[in-house]
Amino acid sequence: MAKGARADVLVIGGGLIGLVVAWRAAQRGLRVVVADPAHGGGAARVAAGMLAPVTELQYGEEPLLRLGMASNERYAAFAAELTEASGGHDTGYRQCGTVAVALDSDDRAELRELHAFHQRLGLDSQWLTGREARRLEPMLAPGVRGGLHVTDDHQVDGRRLAAALVLACERAGVLLHRAEASALLVEHDRAVGARLSTGETVGADQVVLAAGSRSHLLPGLPAGVLPAIRPVKGQILRLTVPAAYRPFLSRNVRAVVRGQHIYLVPRENGELVIGATSEEQGYDTTVTAGGVYELLRDAHELVPGLTELPLTETAAGLRPGSPDNAPLLGPTALPGLVAATGHYRNGVLLTPVTGDLLADYLATGVTPDLAEPFSPTRFTKVPA
Numbered sequence: 190m191a192k193g194a195r196a197d198v199l200v201i202g203g204g205l206i207g208l209v210v211a212w213r214a215a216q217r218g219l220r221v222v223v224a225d226p227a228h229g230g231g232a233a234r235v236a237a238g239m240l241a242p243v244t245e246l247q248y249g250e251e252p253l254l255r256l257g258m259a260s261n262e263r264y265a266a267f268a269a270e271l272t273e274a275s276g277g278h279d280t281g282y283r284q285c286g287t288v289a290v291a292l293d294s295d296d297r298a299e300l301r302e303l304h305a306f307h308q309r310l311g312l313d314s315q316w317l318t319g320r321e322a323r324r325l326e327p328m329l330a331p332g333v334r335g336g337l338h339v340t341d342d343h344q345v346d347g348r349r350l351a352a353a354l355v356l357a358c359e360r361a362g363v364l365l366h367r368a369e370a371s372a373l374l375v376e377h378d379r380a381v382g383a384r385l386s387t388g389e390t391v392g393a394d395q396v397v398l399a400a401g402s403r404s405h406l407l408p409g410l411p412a413g414v415l416p417a418i419r420p421v422k423g424q425i426l427r428l429t430v431p432a433a434y435r436p437f438l439s440r441n442v443r444a445v446v447r448g449q450h451i452y453l454v455p456r457e458n459g460e461l462v463i464g465a466t467s468e469e470q471g472y473d474t475t476v477t478a479g480g481v482y483e484l485l486r487d488a489h490e491l492v493p494g495l496t497e498l499p500l501t502e503t504a505a506g507l508r509p510g511s512p513d514n515a516p517l518l519g520p521t522a523l524p525g526l527v528a529a530t531g532h533y534r535n536g537v538l539l540t541p542v543t544g545d546l547l548a549d550y551l552a553t554g555v556t557p558d559l560a561e562p563f564s565p566t567r568f569t570k571v572p573a
């Protein structure tokens with residue numbers, strides 16, 4: 190759309206979630222503007238890109254499981270469509286499956302419980318002995334005591350995905366403003382646009398707030414409309430597997446080591462991502478010696494041979510956590526303001542379904558059933 194024209198939709202935040210909403214909304218014929226100082230940045234640049242609705246399942250999060258499964262089922266077609274829409278940009282989507290393994294008897298008991306939970310929910314999850322796990326992944330430590338094979342938990346490359354979404358947005362006519370939204374504009378109790386850091390204002394019929402862990406900090410946002418979205422820091426490492434050592438791992442590998450979740454995501458191009466710490470200490474994204482040490486120590490217990498590999502990158506990002514760790518999807522209590530935030534550990538996984546659900550709402554004004562449990566108004570305080 191042309192610069193200066195009034196938009197149907199202004200998206201605040203050009204990370205994966207903001208971009209996918211913009212792209213899908215533009216495909217529905219809406220005129221869309223996205224405001225972000227660095228489109229395609231944010232948590233996706235750090236994330237490992239594990240698509241793990243089953244192996245990351247937490248007790249009591251069945252509605253989130255349904256949303257995650259719905260997104261996972263869409264991923265192959267979504268990645269193929271996005272590659273085409275971006276002019277051939279590969280997203281690194283890989284159907285590789287995941288093994289979750291146990292290193293001691295406590296971990297094994299925990300995994301057994303998770304397996305029983307999977308079975309109660311009818312999920313595809315197969316129990317493995319230690320020997321069977323090592324047959325699948327020969328680089329696993331000899332001490333592995335057993336595990337789970339989940340054939341439908343896959344991976345995608347968050348950086349490639351974000352780059353493809355930027356291209357697809359541009360090709361779909363989305364206007365990408367390289368500027369921060371400095372204030373939400375509200376008139377007569379309705380969101381009507383935003384002022385940008387450049388001084389410009391963008392008027393829009395609907396404003397989508399997709400600014401991750403900074404969503405609730407937007408100046409001008411009336412009190413009580415959005416809960417605080419807490420930043421949960423994740424430090425992550427990238428190693429490179431030389432061609433002569435490949436395949437080093439053939440699928441995602443995860444474990445709980447001393448109570449800490451660790452995962453290894455092997456990409457087809459030889460990159461091996463090791464994640465992630467989980468730290469609640471505000472907006473700090475410093476990579477620390479302690480964080481790197483713990484990740485390497487735990488990963489080494491799982492796959493001893495990885496200490497030979499070059500360490501090519503360390504990084505830290507912020508997961509946007511809502512009060513109940515589930516996303517906020519759809520209209521808020523402020524007319525004209527729609528939320529797409531709070532995706533916490535699942536932003537990459539939930540990208541396709543978020544795009545579809547939000548575009549449906551923006552185009553029709555009707556909240557899709559799948560989005561109902563994630564209404565942002567579940568946190569809105571009702572006056573006594």
Ligand code: GLY
Nearest residue numbers: 423464465534535
């Ligand atoms: N979903 C992986 C993480 O948040 O670390």
